Amino acid sequence: MKNRNTYTWAGLGLLIAGGLTSLSAYFVFHLIWLTALGICMLILSFILIALGKAIPKLSPEVCSLLLETGIDNIATLIEELGIKSKAIYLPSSLASKYPRAFIPLHSNGSRPEITKALPQRLIARYGSKPEDIGLLISTIGSTATGMLESKPGATQDELESALTSLFTGRLGVADSTRVVCQNNHIKIEIHKPRLENGASWSHQCLGGPLAAVVASVAAEAWDKPMTISQEEQVNGKYCVELEVGR
């Protein structure tokens, strides 16, 4: 009984119905078309049972609960510290183990240059000056990058394929993505997004959840720090513009 979801139940139902239909149609009624219909049901039942095994055991409600709690904690931390500077999304080579977001605590308008891997700590120092300090935090992009089958290459097509695979195949939060690279800017269009963006302080600092995933994946692909320079939702499209760092 345990771990059986709607796909598995539907599959088992179709398996019994299809088996009975095809057997009775072939041996009792001698109807080929009805036997074929039974075979259709059997094929669908196999597919449903196979997909049922790939459904996560946690319900979407539990996942949402965990996500909201995590985001809420980070938002509180950022708001309490009064940080206004934009987060820099670092690749795993600069952030130890997996991609993370770095928020400089002091900002004089220019973006800090991070050239060596930061220590795996919440408060990390990136330079020799006393103000060269910031928060190194994990975002949903950090975890989402780990879901990719392989690290994407630093090309427009590979990033587009990786993001579509992630948003459409793994997370099911959008229909498709389109990537356009221009000099040191990357424009990403996410079609029909199903994840809402908040308008809190932390969102202005870290970007929305989709933008955070996009920035983390792009940072990993280019192996360079990325900043979300613009994000907006227009006509069912969610547009994100990233700035590639040095």
Place this chain on the structure above:
Amino acid sequence: MKLYNRYILTVAIILLLTTVIMIATGQNSLDIYFTVYVIEALVITELYVYINNKARRGLAYVSAILFGGFTIALCLQIIRILA
């Protein structure tokens, strides 16, 4: 989840449409029905490239079962022709 639903709906619609068309054309061979179903199911599965790895592994088993059935049907047909 939405991708899975779309995939299942595509397979179901295509298989049912095929059945209707083949009944309308007066097809009366179960081998042909089965062969067409298997080919369609395999092609649609290949077209859904963004289905995740875990689901793809499960669908690979389904494809293997369907291909096994197709091979048996083919062998029986060859034996019938040769006999």
